[in-house]
Amino acid sequence: MANPGQPTVQQGDTGEAVKRVQRALRRTPDLAVAVDGIFGPATRAAVVGFQQGAGLTPDGIVGPLTWAALPDGGPMPVLQQGDSGAVVSSLQTVLTNGADQWGGITPQGIDGDFGPHTRAAVEAFQGWAGVTVDGIVGDQTWSVSLHAAGATLESAVGLQYVES
Known part of the structure; x- marks a missing residue:
């Protein structure tokens, strides 16, 4: 599973789990989604749109079924001078x-x-x-x-x- 152990998140929530949802939505790709850690109306609309396209109940709540359908929402590594690979x-x-x-x-x-x-x-x-x-x-x-x-x-x- 691409997003194991994630909590259910919905409009009004904030934090790292919301950023993970937002990164995953951007990778669907929905480039209109901002990765700001705030689950507001725009994120909810993007979740509903994703759920509709994935054949899920379009309730705007990211629970186990939506997490399982989303691509990996983990962050890309932060790269700066001195890094390699x-x-x-x-x-x-x-x-x-x-x-x-x-x-x-x-x-x-x-x-x-x-x-x-x-x-x-x-x-x-x-x-x-x-x-x-x-x-x-x-x-x-x-x-x-x-x-x-x-x-x-x-x-x-x-x-x-x-x-x-």
């Missing part, structure tokens, strides 16, 4: 391939090491996307739409890196 390599590939859109700044290689050049490429990407420019790839940066058929940075890098 396959997820950094995938990030560098996306940043290199799309660099012409955000000013031509690339990581200057795909080596799996998040160094100063990768940070500069992330900052250029963040500036292009209109999110906080801090060189750190967290929820806000992962959620950026790449303007390509429902793709986000996280889906382009690969959802196999989701932390369960």
